[in-house]
Amino acid sequence: AQSVAQPEDQVNVAEGNPLTVKCTYSVSGNPYLFWYVQYPNRGLQFLLKYITGDNLVKGSYGFEAEFNKSQTSFHLKKPSALVSDSALYFCAVRVNLPGYSSASKIIFGSGTRLSIRP
Amino acid sequence: GAGVSQSPSNKVTEKGKDVELRCDPISGHTALYWYRQSLGQGLEFLIYFQGNSAPDKSGLPSDRFSAERTGGSVSTLTIQRTQQEDSAVYLCATGGRSQGSYEQYFGPGTRLTVT
Numbered sequence: 001a002q003s004v005a006q007p008e009d010q011v012n013v014a015e016g017n018p019l020t021v022k023c024t025y026s027v028s029g030n031p032y033l034f035w036y037v038q039y040p041n042r043g044l045q046f047l048l049k050y051i052t053g054d055n056l057v058k059g060s061y062g063f064e065a066e067f068n069k070s071q072t073s074f075h076l077k078k079p080s081a082l083v084s085d086s087a088l089y090f091c092a093v094r095v096n097l098p099g100y101s102s103a104s105k106i107i108f109g110s111g112t113r114l115s116i117r118p
Numbered sequence: 119g120a121g122v123s124q125s126p127s128n129k130v131t132e133k134g135k136d137v138e139l140r141c142d143p144i145s146g147h148t149a150l151y152w153y154r155q156s157l158g159q160g161l162e163f164l165i166y167f168q169g170n171s172a173p174d175k176s177g178l179p180s181d182r183f184s185a186e187r188t189g190g191s192v193s194t195l196t197i198q199r200t201q202q203e204d205s206a207v208y209l210c211a212t213g214g215r216s217q218g219s220y221e222q223y224f225g226p227g228t229r230l231t232v233t
Contacts, residue, residue, distance in 0.1 A: 043209075106220065
């Protein structure tokens with residue numbers, strides 16, 4: 001079955017340290033991968049995506065993600081964490097709908113709560 | 119331009135009543151998704167529209183839930199005979215393959231409370 005997994009419910013990092021939020025996927029064909037962030041009491045916001053090209057993609061707020069085909073992973077990273085990065089992060093993947101040549105949908109991981117301590 | 123809008127922003131209803139939630143997509147976006155998010159939890163996929171058709175209704179929890187989209191634009195999610203377990207934030211997201219990308223743009227959500 002096509003799916004996306006975020007193995008960590010919570011990640012705790014000290015401010016100024018690098019952070020990684022993990023994501024693995026299982027899809028047929030070439031994956032289209034996304035990261036979204038949800039700040040407290042705010043809506044979901046798009047951070048970055050991988051469609052094709054360079055394996056390292058850069059997004060909003062200094063975040064980047066590395067696509068690794070052999071490990072079927074798309075981990076979110078930031079070199080130096082800020083307290084304001086504390087939020088709920090979702091990895092997502094586009095999956096094709098069976099029986100449809102062009103229709104697809106986006107499915108989300110269960111989310112990882114990132115907590116940055118001062 | 120304007121983002122995805124949803125109405126109402128909050129809805130409190132009594133158990134057993136019907137509710138209707140509305141989503142106004144970004145103009146030109148062909149894909150529209152409904153999700154449900156319980157407090158601090160992940161996103162539960164409900165239904166996906168491509169234009170006015172719904173290729174995937176697999177996420178609708180029961181036959182009390184239905185959705186439609188007209189004119190390739192506005193969508194309504196209807197919950198009949200609401201139950202307390204329906205309480206959640208209902209999120210709408212839209213996107214357009216014609217935009218050359220697949221990211222979704224989310225509305226602010228409708229917080230539904232069933233008492």
